[in-house]
Amino acid sequence: MSRTVAILLLILTVPGSIMADNAVVRMGECEILIDDFADGIDPRWRSKSFKGTTKYTWTREGDRAFIRANSSGTASGLYYKIEYDAQQYPYITWQWKVDNIIAGGDATSKSGDDYGARVYVVFPAFFFWNTRAINYIWANKLPKEEMIPNSYAANSIMVSVESGRAETGKWITETRNIYEDYRRIFDSDPP
Template identity: 45%
Template sequence: MSGKAAGNTMACSWDRLALLLLVPLLLGAAPVQVIDDFEQGLSSCWQPKVFQGVTDYRIIEDARQGKVLQAEARGTASALVCNVSFDPNETPILSWRWKIEAVHPKGDARSRAGDDYPARIYVVFPHWFPPLTRALNYIWANRLPRGGFLPSLYTERSVMIAVESDNDRAGQWLEEERDIVADYRRAFGEDPPEVGAIAIMTDGDGTGGRVRAWYDDIVFRPRN
């Protein structure tokens, strides 16, 4: 591709992004919130949270997606947490892209020993009394059927939602979309408070396994 053609393609991409961000403003709707698209590297909002060893998170160049976040866990469990603050009723639709190499062979959401996932995204709803903080945990499950809801084995205030499951679609970039208000109501039986953080986690501490996953384009937007 010539430099001019490449430049035109890049300009068109930026034009589309600008349009995506501008249209809600023109219509009087809440603006789209881009948590990170990783094109400028890893945003400074992301801070590590270490549980058991450090998962390797790094920005790489993907031939089709551009810059993406790669996560590799080798018997480790650490997350990246981005603090935010917004009303989920204004931008309830969470979308993202992800890909995994494979699920954990020994992974099982119903067992603490198997409570490892190649990819997951948390939406955290903080409370002034920290033990009452709640979270939706969107996982690429190992055995839990796609679409399943399951309370965390560690706290009923965190609910796992199997967005994908098993290796059927491993190795493919998938675009996901969830209504976090609807999911919160189903998980906890009431309307959600403000969102206070987003987290990404790839782990393998329970099974001792090695897994890799890739993340891109984490965005909140209003309903259509």
């Protein structure tokens, strides 16, 4: 049985706000709930700042509890480290909503590497340079399901799961098979 140490990183950078709700890994009917945010932000979520600090607040609207991120010229994220078998629990599900996308964003260039939201799944390796990541992004222009290398990290691939303004302002549920995505992207099994 292979063990995967995955680090989920929510990168929230859009001017305005983004909301993240429910992070789950699952196999069939079996689930590992990472967080439903029902009781606030779990202390296992840690903050990582890249440029300035995004303001994260726990919010509730009706029955939905979520994290709201407000950003203005900042880039930071929340990360959660979890160990599990990605082959046994290949699916990750999350819900997100962005109010805006960044008009100048362009996934194909370093200067345009800016998104309303992204979810990183990081697969650490013993040697740092062997660490790999899949970045599920809400792209600005990139077509949905397009996969391209990250402008900053050779072992990191961007997957456009949402794109453009059409779905902004709506809660979108995403489910990805990270095991199959990893195999398709890196042509090997996850570590």
